[in-house]
Amino acid sequence: MSYDNLAGRTAVVTGAASGIGEAVAVLLADRGARVALLARRGERLEAVAGKIRANGGQALAVVADVTDEASVADAADRIHAEYGPVDLVVNAAGVMLPHPVEDRRADEWRRMLDTNVAGVLRIIGAFTEDLVNAAADGRTADLVNISSIAAHVSFPNYAVYGATKAAVTYLSESLRGEFGPRDVRVTNIEPGFVESELRTHITDAELSQEVEGMLDAVGALSAEELADLVAYATSRPRRVNLRQIVALPTRQA
Secondary structure, eight states: OOOGGGTTOEEEEESTTSHHHHHHHHHHHHTTOEEEEEESOHHHHHHHHHHHHHTTOEEEEEEOOTTOHHHHHHHHHHHHHHHOSOSEEEEOOOOOOOOOGGGOOHHHHHHHIIIIIIHHHHHHHHHHHHHHHHHHTTOOOEEEEEOOGGGTSOOTTOHHHHHHHHHHHHHHHHHHHHHGGGTOEEEEEEESSBOSGGGGGOOOHHHHHHHHHHHHHHOOBOHHHHHHHHHHHHTSOTTOOOOEEEEOOTTOO
16 A cells, blocks of 8 residues: 655644544655654653654654634744645544533533534634645645544434534534535544544533443454554545545454
C-alpha cells in the first residue's frame, strides 16, 4: 500500500494528545507529512511531538481549545508562521458524555455540541482558505472528519452524542458539495468501538460498566487501525475521494 502522496504535505490534527488524533498525527508524520498537533494538554502534546521528532518526523505542538474561537485563530496563526499553509486537516477532537436526556445535563450538552460540532466548524473555518488554495495550485487537499457509527445507530442514553455525530456526518456530506467542485476532498469516517479516551469520559458507573461489557463482547479497533484508514484515504490520487468510511470491529453488528 503506497502512502507516497503524504510526503511533503502539511497537516493539522485536532485531539492529537491521545487516541485517534495522536495515532493519526504519528502515522502522517511517519509517512513524511509535517504535522501540527492541536489539543488542550500541552505536556501531553509535547510528549507526542517529541516521539515524532525522535523517529525523524516533523511535528509542531500547538496548545489550543477548539471550543474557543480566539484560541483556534491563535493556533492557525502560529501554524502559518511555522509551517505556512496546510493542505490536510483532520478533525479528531471529540467528547462523549452519555446520560438519559431526562437528566437534563445542559452543561454536558453544551460541551458536546461545542466540541463535536462547533469545534469542527471552527477548525474548518480557520483552514478553508488554505485547502482551497492548495487545490487551486494543483496540490492534493483533504478535510477528514471523524464522526461515529452513532450518527446512524441509536444507543440508549447517547442521544445527544449521537446527534452531534449525525451533524458531523451531514456537515461532511454538505461540504463535499461546496469543496468538491474546487478539488478539495472531504472524507467522513464513522468508527464503531475504538480503544480511546472517550470511554473514560463516562462518569456514570452503570453506563461505564455497560460499555465495558459491550467491548468485552465484540472488541474494539485500535486507534492505529483508524489512523491507517485516514492515511490511506488521504494518500489516494487527488481525483479519488473516499467520501464515507464506516469502520467496525468484525463482531460489532
